[in-house]
Amino acid sequence: MHIERVELITVRMPLIHPFTTSFSTQTERRPLLIRVTASGQSGTVTGWGECVALAEPFYSPEYLEGAREILRRFLVPALFDWQAAGRPVAAATVGSAIEHVVGHRMAKGALEMAILDAELRLQNRSFAAHLGVTRASVPSGVSVGIEKSVPDLLAQVGDFVAQGYVRIKLKIKPGWDLEPVKAVRERFGDIGLQVDANTAYRLSDAHLLRRLDPFDLLLIEQPLGEEDLRQHAHLARLVSTPICLDESIVSAQSAADAIALGAASVINIKPGRVGGYLEAARIHDLALAHGVAVWCGGMLETGIGRAANAALAGLPGFTLPGDISGSDRFYANDITEPIVMKDGEVAIPSTPGFGVEPLPAALADMTVHTLDLTS
Incomplete structure (x- = not known):
């Protein structure tokens, strides 16, 4: 070439x-x-x-x-x-x-x-074929930011549930954690629910994070600082909710370190954060070999990144729904033909390249x- x-x-x-x-x-x-x-x-x-x-x-x-x-x-x-x-x-x-x-x-x-x-x-050749993906679609989850009030949050989540999203991720921070999680769980029952702290807590906040255990969350994402692998491993022993790492995982090497330390039982793979889709696939293979669940995170991508993420998430180790929402979750008009979520799933493109x-x-x-x- x-x-x-x-x-x-x-x-x-x-x-x-x-x-x-x-x-x-x-x-x-x-x-x-x-x-x-x-x-x-x-x-x-x-x-x-x-x-x-x-x-x-x-x-x-x-x-x-x-x-x-x-x-x-x-x-x-x-x-x-x-x-x-x-x-x-x-x-x-x-x-x-x-x-x-x-x-x-x-x-x-x-x-x-x-x-x-x-x-x-x-x-x-399509990206899905390049990866060896055989499934036609992947389950679609959606990420909800920190809203102005709990009623505003419930309205947002209610809209996404009505659209058919199969998993809700709530952004949290100290002071905005227990109340919104409790409200969403009580309103929407057993829908797949997880939270993302974006490094907002410290190990000394373990008692606060432990209060989320009764809500049967899929995971707590990146509660501590990105370099705090040892602290994450300690926190994992203090809470029963699975700990997921995001910002801490920047390569297959850092993923291997986190797994070896027991710092994560789940990994959020964001291809852009780890240096590309080839490294993302290597992290997937490593996690699969060690029995660690992975899911595909999002960075408010255009249809280009969303299409590529959908294909990546078709690999067998991606056992949790990713942040692969439809284009209309964020944009009135996408740069590509819109990525569409239908019946809780996003189709994996099958045309050459990333398909868009x-x-x-x-x-x-x-x-x-x-x-x-x-x-």
């Missing part, structure tokens, strides 16, 4: 409803898309990647402007240098071409994603910045 062109395209997508976590309130997303034009024996294709870095470095050290700069100055030039040296360019070689750049997994993962999409399109691409009119309307990095 020969890379002909690489472009960075930033789009602006207002959220239907503000999404609040323990660290920020978002009213819009500005996804950074990567468009790769590549050629091979079967012709010329376009591959798409999506960087999940947020506008500010509150969820992770990476952020939108930084990701764009890393791609512009270091990652894309390194890929062109690799190609100019006569080395093969493929999704499997992207990691080697850019490994000298320390960190920046979200930016790296987006570049690998675009190359993978182009490679699979040249092969006329931006609609030209939507792309033109939403684009706020473009940069051509062609060497």
Whole structure:
């Protein structure tokens, strides 16, 4: 495969409803898309990647402007240098071409994603087929932010339950935990329910988190700091609700450490956070081998990322519903044909690559910045 062109395209997508976590309130997303034009024996294709870095470095050290700069100055030039040296360019070689750049997994993962999409399109093969996925759809869960009041929360959850979502995830923080969980469980009965703290607690808050045990939650996600593996292992012995790690898992190596320490019985795999879909698949394989459940988390992706996440979640180790909601959960208009949740499931695309691409009119309307990095 020969890379002909690489472009960075930033789009602006207002959220239907503000999404609040323990660290920020978002009213819009500005996804950074990567468009790769590549050629091979079967012709010329376009591959798409999506960087999940947020506008500010509150969820992770990476952020939108930084990701764009890393791609512009270091990652894309390194890929062109690799190609100019006569080395093969493929999704499997992207990691080697850019490994000298320390960190920046979200930016790296987006570049690998675009190359993978182009490679699979040249092969006329879907991402699901590449992974060996045989199922046609995956169960759809939805994430609900921290609302202004419990009645507002119940109204939000009620709407999602009526739509058919099979699992609800509530964002929590100290002072917004027991009351909303209790209210949702009492109102909606035995629906699949889990909570996400986004590192908002400390080990000294174990007594607070233990009060969630009676509500039969699927898991408590990332209650402590991302580097606190030992503390998570200790917390897991103090509460009966399963502990799930999110921000702590940035690679297969960190997943192996967490499993060995007993810090997590569940892992949330976000492909962008761990450096791409190939590393995400490796984490899945590792967890499956150790009997640790995994599920696919979301980062308010466009249809590009949602389609890819749906295929990944079709692997056998993904035994819990992921944050693979329909496009209309967040956006009035997606950049692609909308991803649709029907009867609690999202279909896995079966067409080449990730199976979706931006609609030209939507792309033109939403684009706020473009940069051509062609060497």
